[in-house]
Amino acid sequence: xxxxxxxxxxxxxxxxxxxxxxxxxxxxxxxxxxxxFVVGLGVGVALLLLVWIIDRIRVGR
Numbered sequence: 632x633x634x635x636x637x638x639x640x641x642x643x644x645x646x647x648x649x650x651x652x653x654x655x656x657x658x659x660x661x662x663x664x665x666x667x668f669v670v671g672l673g674v675g676v677a678l679l680l681l682v683w684i685i686d687r688i689r690v691g692r
Contacts, residue, residue, distance in 0.1 A: 640690070643682030650675035 651671045658667015 641682055641686045643679040646678040646682065647672075647675035650678060 651668065654667040654669075654671015654674065655664055656667070658664040658670070661667065
């Protein structure tokens with residue numbers, strides 16, 4: 632018997648939230664909390680898109 636892959640999508644929101652939090656704390660440590668937020672947002676969106684693309688390929692849509 633072969634096992635069919637799960638059709639349940641993977642969520643990447645955790646990566647976005649984590650990158651925002653880490654970005655703000657790194658920004659605070661460097662004296663630029665707003666810049667850290669923006670960098671964290673950029674990294675988070677990039678990771679979110681990466682998870683989305685991998686999930687689309689995995690499911691085969």
